Amino acid sequence: MMTNGQNGWDVSGAWVCRVLFLGTLWVYSTAVLSTGLVHWQMKNAAEAATGAEIAADAAAKAVLDAGNAEYGTGGVSYPAGDALFENVSLETPLPAMLESEEYSSVRPVLYTSYKIKKGDMIGIIAREFGLNEDTLISVNGIKNTRIVPEGLVLKIPNQDGIAYTAQASDTLIGIAQKNGVKISDILTVNEYFSTNLQKGDTIFLPGVKLDQTALQEINGDFFIWPTTNRYVTSAYGWRRSPITHTRLFHIGIDIRGGIGAPVYAAMAGRVSYTGYNDVYGHHIVITHHSGYRTLYGHLSLIRVKSGTYVSTGQRIGDVGNSGLSTGSHLHFTVYKNGVTVNPRLLTR
Numbered sequence: 001m002m003t004n005g006q007n008g009w010d011v012s013g014a015w016v017c018r019v020l021f022l023g024t025l026w027v028y029s030t031a032v033l034s035t036g037l038v039h040w041q042m043k044n045a046a047e048a049a050t051g052a053e054i055a056a057d058a059a060a061k062a063v064l065d066a067g068n069a070e071y072g073t074g075g076v077s078y079p080a081g082d083a084l085f086e087n088v089s090l091e092t093p094l095p096a097m098l099e100s101e102e103y104s105s106v107r108p109v110l111y112t113s114y115k116i117k118k119g120d121m122i123g124i125i126a127r128e129f130g131l132n133e134d135t136l137i138s139v140n141g142i143k144n145t146r147i148v149p150e151g152l153v154l155k156i157p158n159q160d161g162i163a164y165t166a167q168a169s170d171t172l173i174g175i176a177q178k179n180g181v182k183i184s185d186i187l188t189v190n191e192y193f194s195t196n197l198q199k200g201d202t203i204f205l206p207g208v209k210l211d212q213t214a215l216q217e218i219n220g221d222f223f224i225w226p227t228t229n230r231y232v233t234s235a236y237g238w239r240r241s242p243i244t245h246t247r248l249f250h251i252g253i254d255i256r257g258g259i260g261a262p263v264y265a266a267m268a269g270r271v272s273y274t275g276y277n278d279v280y281g282h283h284i285v286i287t288h289h290s291g292y293r294t295l296y297g298h299l300s301l302i303r304v305k306s307g308t309y310v311s312t313g314q315r316i317g318d319v320g321n322s323g324l325s326t327g328s329h330l331h332f333t334v335y336k337n338g339v340t341v342n343p344r345l346l347t348r
Helices: 011-071 122-128 134-140 170-181 184-191 211-219
Strands: 111-115 154-157 163-164 202-206 232-234 237-240 247-250 253-256 262-264 269-276 282-288 294-303 316-317 329-336 339-341
Touching: 134 163, 134 211, 154 170, 170 184, 170 202, 202 247, 237 253, 269 294, 282 316
Parallel strands: none
Antiparallel strands: 111 154, 163 202, 232 253, 237 247, 253 329, 262 316, 269 282, 282 294, 294 316, 294 329, 329 339
């Protein structure tokens, strides 16, 4: 063993110290590097997890946005940088997604209002609110869509259907069966809790439409115009008689036309009378459905026989000047259950 004579210490001991120092340094460095590697791996894993969460949030948001676009819920916003379900608890209200209308259950009828403006038409108003024309006509008791006054406030229901006023003999079950509606739907829509019904009660029948004949009457497209000329020389109502010069009620309309011009049946029906009298001259009466009759007067020629069936638009005679008349024209009268009505309100 080597020693230093001056200092008196063993040379091999110095080498041992150096080896121990270098070993300790290597162990420390390895530990530091291992710790750093672990931290780096943890950081990457955290970033990956955060990215997955953001992607999941984005996917969820896309699904909800698609639902909003399809069903029109709208009104939902997502603040930039906020996770979609961050800090959500049981008390946190989530965005609502409305059920598609075709799958919705029967619901109570609710009303809004609309004020008629100049130029408005019932059919167009109905379409704007997504309803059938029948619905607005029935709910608002409109008798003729051609004379709806400006300023009238309409009731607008939230669904299609008609209003029905109960008669003394009516039952809710009978009304449901007659109109093809479930009694449970009638109860729900009208928020009834029993089937008891009183005379005069007005109920809403969901999904029901007006009778086609009634709708034609109300819309004024029941009859066709009976001649090729549409110029009216004398209207329905009070007037000064061109013959007696006294004030009389004119029970029809006079339509200009030259002698021999064609006269057409305004609606299909059976000819109930043909003949002549001093007032209407040669004239024809046709009986139609729903209590209607039409009269065609002052003819120069009658082309049909009593008792025969005629179709809408069939030529039945010719314009003339017979009877009590000051010139060639067609006198046209419409009767409803024996009472005259204004032909202009029923003729297209």
